[in-house]
Amino acid sequence: MQRRDFLALTGLTVGGLMVPSYFGKAIAAEQLQSTLDIAFKKRLADAALAAAKQAGASYCDVRIGRYLRQFVITREDKVQNVVNTESTGAGIRVIANGAWGFAATNTLTAEGVAAAARQAAAIATANSKTQTAPVQLAKAPGFGEVSWKTPIRKNAMEVPIKEKVDLLLGVNAAAINAGADFVNSMMFVVNEQKYFASTDGSYIDQDVHRIWVPMTVTAIDKASGKFRTRDGLSSPVGMGYEYLDGDASQKYTTPNGVINYGLSYDMKEDAIASAKQARAKLTAPSVKPGKYDLVLDPSHTWLTIHENVGHPLELDRVLGYEANYAGTSFATLDKRKEAFQYGSGLVNLFADKVQTGSLGAVGYDDEGVKTKRWDLVKEGKLVDYQTIRDQAHILGKDESDGCCYADSWSSVQFQRMANVSLAPGKTKLSVADMIKDVENGIYIIGDGSFSIDQQRYNAQFGGQLFYEIKNGKITQQLEDVAYQIRTPEFWNACTAICDESDYRLGGSFFDGKGQPGQVSAVSHGSSTARFNGMNVINTARSLG
Known part of the structure; x- marks a missing residue:
């Protein structure tokens, strides 16, 4: 895991295991499987579009989003945290008098989104007083009512937490048995339910899924206190839980026997290799510049x-x-x-x-x-x-x-x-x-x-x-x-x-x-x- 990624997640593991506000409010795991009715989202979008036009907007788009995330974080034989979060609301962007304006609300009623649309138009009007040139918006066809979904085979949100915990703790045990002294493993699952509507005539419903399973394995030379780490070789992907099926056809073996992975990941296999390679780092010679x-x-x-x-x-x-x-x-x-x-x-x-x-x-x-x-x-x-x-x-x-x-x-x-x-x-x-x-x-x-x-x-x-x-x-x-x-x-x-x-x-x-x-x-x-x-x-x- 990159340092910037670690810092982004620090709030999940320190300070009383608080949830960073960016991720939304904590919810029960069962709520991760629910969705908003598409007819409800269209009614809200139409209310916002109408209010924006009445307020003087020449263009408006509405995004109604439900952002769901699950984090399972472990170290050695301990579960450090399990967090399920939800953030739901609407963002309205307009052009009025040639300038952009934006407002957002989590009040998902017709009047709530209409008020946000009027606020966005007022902001655009205020911005236009200092703008030197009007926004030039490239054409975009109206697609009508369309939908798109990440082509997943197994929704990770539907997999029981126990199964995820058992996987990660089994990975940790495999690394320890292979010579690691410490191991952290995590699972991050994301579902973005996104609805977009615009005055161009588009009503677009999308269901986006992602998964990431980073780990870090540490080996220590107890005599010297020297330590080395090896991070997992997985990649975050736009897939479902099927990413963790360990499909052998997705393995790539280097000429010297290092295994890494494509669109399928054997996490336990990589943990064992990580432990051995981290220990080998302890005696590897330092490079000559x-x-x-x-x-x-x-x-x-x-x-x-x-x-x-x-x-x-x-x-x-x-x-x-x-x-x-x-x-x-x-x-x-x-x-x-x-x-x-x-x-x-x-x-x-x-x-x-x-x-x-x-x-x-x-x-x-x-x-x-x-x-x-x-x-x-x-x-x-x-x-x-x-x-x-x-x-x-x-x-x-x-x-x-x-x-x-x-x-x-x-x-x-x-x-x-x-x-x-x-x-x-x-x-x-x-x-x-x-x-x-x-x-x-x-x-x-x-x-x-x-x-x-x-x-x-x-x-x-x-x-x-x-x-x-x-x-x-x-x-x-x-x-x-x-x-x-x-x-x-x-x-x-x-x-x-x-x-x-x-x-x-x-x-x-x-x-x-x-x-x-x-x-x-x-x-x-x-x-x-x-x-x-x-x-x-x-x-x-x-x-x-």
């Missing part, structure tokens, strides 16, 4: 893609709208005009809101735009950004890319990162064959700590497992590895990408952005890729 060719597993590369492709190609960052939260972007508009060489000719990076199993997969975004896949970097050249309805005209586009999102009914929707991924290589290539040509390299599996500058240009990335490659063979496990990069140099150093048979997703439940801050869930896919001549540093700390 220098230039290495890096072979990066998809369980690692997703985070690099997230930070130095996904974020810098968000158009609002490019335009400077996000300067106060994690910076802007080096990939300015002039670079698109000049077909900037973002990477080598092998590098094809794309944005995607439809990929099955991904965290960001939905049928329609939060302003009623049908989702799609589109190119960002094609054969190494920068060709596009991620854009929503009121930004599309800046790039000369007629339509939004469909990547608008709000993390709650009470939050205004805005431009968020789509699933951004590295396309697999077009030529058949296995990991073993890729490694055969590496004379002096390091094979990195799993994501670790990272840092990146405000323009997403200079960065440093760690990982979970590191293996030396000498003369085409994996030799020994290493420790204390991190590599330093400049984004364009890194992607231009890409010399090989494995084919689609190696393609896998990674991702984050807690991608932060905005003021006030919001989080979104997003996936990033890739096959194993090679990057030549990267600068590797030693991260070991001296106790002297």
Whole structure:
């Protein structure tokens, strides 16, 4: 689990095990299986749309959301917490006098949502007095009454808590029996029931499901007090409880026997491997700094893609709208005009809101735009950004890319990162064959700590497992590895990408952005890729 993810969940495990307000109110587990009647939601939406138009709005959209979450948190043979939360209400966004206005309410009556719509229109009117140019909203067709649902086989909300607890405690026991001294395992289940209506004529009902099962295993050398950890190699996914069925066809075994996973996860198997690999870290030699060719597993590369492709190609960052939260972007508009060489000719990076199993997969975004896949970097050249309805005209586009999102009914929707991924290589290539040509390299599996500058240009990335490659063979496990990069140099150093048979997703439940801050869930896919001549540093700390 990334540090930022841990911090987002700190309130679940300290301070008397309080529930952070972001997650909503605590409810009984049985309530996680209920829904709001769709006819009821349509009546509320129509009341808000009518009130907004009567108040002078030229455009209005209404989002009625019911956000359900369950957290099961364990350590060794103890259950630390089980929390079920619900947050339900309506958010109304309008354009009046050419300006945006937004208001939200948890009073789900016709008069309650109508009052919020009138408030949104009043806010828009007030905003228009200082706005220098009217909002230009790209067209979006009215879809009428449509629906979309994450294609799950088993709703995780319907699985008894006891079954989830038994799974996690069994995972912990397996890790301890395999040599771990400590182990934390968790299960996070999300169901977003989202209803969208607009004056464009859309009434869109969506049922979105996600699941994540992170764990951290720790091994201690009791003689020295030295310890090492290994996080699980699972990915958060847009799936149901079937993700935990351990389907063998979804396993990916590295040339040196490390197992990681695609759209199915054997958590107990990974816990046992984590314990053994964490203990092996205790005696692994520290890396010698220098230039290495890096072979990066998809369980690692997703985070690099997230930070130095996904974020810098968000158009609002490019335009400077996000300067106060994690910076802007080096990939300015002039670079698109000049077909900037973002990477080598092998590098094809794309944005995607439809990929099955991904965290960001939905049928329609939060302003009623049908989702799609589109190119960002094609054969190494920068060709596009991620854009929503009121930004599309800046790039000369007629339509939004469909990547608008709000993390709650009470939050205004805005431009968020789509699933951004590295396309697999077009030529058949296995990991073993890729490694055969590496004379002096390091094979990195799993994501670790990272840092990146405000323009997403200079960065440093760690990982979970590191293996030396000498003369085409994996030799020994290493420790204390991190590599330093400049984004364009890194992607231009890409010399090989494995084919689609190696393609896998990674991702984050807690991608932060905005003021006030919001989080979104997003996936990033890739096959194993090679990057030549990267600068590797030693991260070991001296106790002297």
